[in-house]
Amino acid sequence: MAPVSDASVGRLLQRLEPRETGQALDLGCGNGAWLRSLLDRRHDLTGAGVELHAARDAPEKLTAATGGRATLVAADATTWQNGAFDAVIAVGVAHVFGGPGPTLDAVRRHLAPDGRVLLGDGVWDTPPTAAALRALDATAEEFPDLEGLVRLVREHGYEPVHGHVSTLEEWDEYEWSWTGSLTDWALEPGRDPGDREQALAAAVEHRDGWLGGYRGVLGFASLVLADARSGSSP
Numbered sequence: 001m002a003p004v005s006d007a008s009v010g011r012l013l014q015r016l017e018p019r020e021t022g023q024a025l026d027l028g029c030g031n032g033a034w035l036r037s038l039l040d041r042r043h044d045l046t047g048a049g050v051e052l053h054a055a056r057d058a059p060e061k062l063t064a065a066t067g068g069r070a071t072l073v074a075a076d077a078t079t080w081q082n083g084a085f086d087a088v089i090a091v092g093v094a095h096v097f098g099g100p101g102p103t104l105d106a107v108r109r110h111l112a113p114d115g116r117v118l119l120g121d122g123v124w125d126t127p128p129t130a131a132a133l134r135a136l137d138a139t140a141e142e143f144p145d146l147e148g149l150v151r152l153v154r155e156h157g158y159e160p161v162h163g164h165v166s167t168l169e170e171w172d173e174y175e176w177s178w179t180g181s182l183t184d185w186a187l188e189p190g191r192d193p194g195d196r197e198q199a200l201a202a203a204v205e206h207r208d209g210w211l212g213g214y215r216g217v218l219g220f221a222s223l224v225l226a227d228a229r230s231g232s233s234p
């Protein structure tokens with residue numbers, strides 16, 4: 001559920017470098033795709049994903065896909081707490097915590113000494129246009145640009161060790177998948193006409209907002225962060 005290709009995901013997770021036999025946490029994990037990719041690459045790790053709107057079979061699926069090494073907890077990531085983790089993933093969830101700054105503070109509550117963070121969220125690729133703001137129902141202040149995000153990260157006591165800004169191709173793949181799968185679902189034979197109209201209208205509205213509004217304006221940055229406060233005296 002993020003505009004990041006498999007190849008970019010791989011490069012980012014490689015830089016996360018959790019310690020051997022460490023634990024990873026994925027906040028607002030959706031179906032746990034990021035956590036699953038990390039555990040696929042590192043068979044020594046275990047992990048937990050926290051998701052408020054988990055599908056009923058999602059916990060079972062994630063546990064099965066990771067050979068019992070990951071648990072999906074159906075809980076509110078803003079209040080959930082259960083120990084310290086060597087890697088914390090927070091992708092596409094800044095709005096849940098009230099912006100990237102509060103997300104960085106929330107992440108620290110879960111971070112083990114020398115732990116690393118993967119933060120992924122929206123940034124302005126170009127100054128926001130009125131059409132983009134309208135389509136996203138956002139204010140210009142809601143997202144930083146890349147430079148502003150890096151500044152914010154440092155102000156919150158982290159140092160970026162790697163980063164990736166999604167390409168237009170990655171965004172296009174994400175948006176076409178999003179609207180395309182909804183359209184496919186709507187047009188399946190036998191679909192209830194009311195459901196079909198509703199799903200098609202949602203796909204059209206989203207696609208119009210993207211193509212006529214924020215395409216090429218809203219970007220997505222994924223940063224791997226080291227905790228610069230780790231080991232320093234309080």
Ligand SMILES: C[S@@+](CC[C@H](N)C(=O)[O-])C[C@H]1O[C@@H](n2cnc3c(N)ncnc32)[C@H](O)[C@@H]1O
Nearest residue numbers: 001002028029030051052053076077091092096
């Ligand atoms: C844009 S999606 C990103 C999902 C996942 N991190 C990814 O990149 O594939 C945001 C996710 O946050 C979840 N979410 C929203 N509010 C939440 C909360 N308070 N606690 C936990 N998850 C939440 C949503 O249900 C959704 O799955």
